[in-house]
Amino acid sequence: MTKAKKALCLALTVVMVIGVFAFSALAADQTATFTVTASETQIEVGDTITVTVMAETDYYAAATGMPIYYDAEVFDYVAGSLQVVEVFGTGGATSVFDNAAEPAGLLNVVIVPLDSYGAVSRYLTGTLLTFRLTAKAEGTSEIGLRAEDQKTESHIGGPLYCGAYASEDVTSAVTATGQTFILNNATVTVGTAAQPELAVIEGTTGVIDTENKYVYGVTAGDAATLYFEALNGGSINMIANDAGATNGTGAQLQLLDAQGGVLDTYTLIIFGDVNGDASVDATDSSLIMQIVARTTTLSDIQTFAGDVNGDTLCDATDASLIMQGVARTGSVPVNPFA
Ligand SMILES: [Ca+2]
Numbered sequence: 639m640t641k642a643k644k645a646l647c648l649a650l651t652v653v654m655v656i657g658v659f660a661f662s663a664l665a666a667d668q669t670a671t672f673t674v675t676a677s678e679t680q681i682e683v684g685d686t687i688t689v690t691v692m693a694e695t696d697y698y699a700a701a702t703g704m705p706i707y708y709d710a711e712v713f714d715y716v717a718g719s720l721q722v723v724e725v726f727g728t729g730g731a732t733s734v735f736d737n738a739a740e741p742a743g744l745l746n747v748v749i750v751p752l753d754s755y756g757a758v759s760r761y762l763t764g765t766l767l768t769f770r771l772t773a774k775a776e777g778t779s780e781i782g783l784r785a786e787d788q789k790t791e792s793h794i795g796g797p798l799y800c801g802a803y804a805s806e807d808v809t810s811a812v813t814a815t816g817q818t819f820i821l822n823n824a825t826v827t828v829g830t831a832a833q834p835e836l837a838v839i840e841g842t843t844g845v846i847d848t849e850n851k852y853v854y855g856v857t858a859g860d861a862a863t864l865y866f867e868a869l870n871g872g873s874i875n876m877i878a879n880d881a882g883a884t885n886g887t888g889a890q891l892q893l894l895d896a897q898g899g900v901l902d903t904y905t906l907i908i909f910g911d912v913n914g915d916a917s918v919d920a921t922d923s924s925l926i927m928q929i930v931a932r933t934t935t936l937s938d939i940q941t942f943a944g945d946v947n948g949d950t951l952c953d954a955t956d957a958s959l960i961m962q963g964v965a966r967t968g969s970v971p972v973n974p975f976a
């Protein structure tokens with residue numbers, strides 16, 4: 639008989655024993671906490687981590703079954719690395735379905751007292767087992783137990799259980815299943831996760847000027863988020879300009895990471911909108927003429943937005959083009975460099 643088959647037979651026996659004794663009463667006020675930790679949570683392909691499974695019960699524990707999952711596309715189980723602490727002392731037994739008998743990505747561990755009546759029962763406290771995984775591909779994997787696996791009266795086939803004995807000397811049968819289980823799982827990332835980045839939405843006229851940190855190509859009045867998107871889990875936050883507009887010249891486009899941290903900031907330029915009210919009109923033309931007459935000064939951002947023919951000058955020609963747009967005898971381009 640192979641080792642895997644022996645393990646299977648033993649585990650099936652355990653399951654049958656539990657099946658006879660464990661399903662009578664729902665345990666009230668009994669709690670078991672399972673905690674899975676990894677020796678490292680950010681590693682590279684080829685690295686090996688040690689995973690530790692701990693348990694705390696507030697009752698005398700009987701046979702305990704732990705199906706432990708990991709992402710088999712990210713990790714390989716290191717064959718033979720599973721080590722179980724003798725929580726039930728000499729005579730306790732362990733059966734393991736590892737990858738030889740279970741689908742890749744699942745370790746199924748069962749620890750039992752000598753038998754259902756003859757062993758000293760314990761409060762579980764601390765480490766139950768350890769095993770190792772080697773990273774084979776980039777990705778993020780949760781490692782741990784699943785609540786939906788818990789054996790209860792209404793889900794008798796659940797492989798996650800921790801039976802209870804009525805007393806320490808175990809003269810009674812397993813008395814309960816369906817306790818409150820608290821599951822604390824580990825998450826491990828292999829490789830460097832792709833960083834959020836700003837991109838132009840395909841098919842739009844949006845432009846990202848990474849050198850000057852400008853975004854433009856947006857039609858006056860439109861929201862910038864119709865033209866730009868954040869990739870790889872990022873998001874966009876628009877901050878209003880001095881005119882109170884989130885879609886006018888001078889508004890700020892922030893690229894945020896998944897936690898809301900600011901990764902990058904761009905200034906929105908709406909060509910022809912010099913005063914930042916998100917409209918291209920006679921007021922903007924008038925402002926340009928005031929620059930020409932040197933009766934006012936404007937910021938670099940405003941003069942860039944006022945250069946609607948893209949000749950690097952913000953002058954009477956641009957003011958005239960804006961007025962032609964207002965009169966609908968011409969139009970102000972969303973991107974004068976296109
Ligand atoms: Ca304006």
Ligand SMILES: [Ca+2]
Nearest residue numbers: 945947949951
């Ligand atoms: Ca110009």
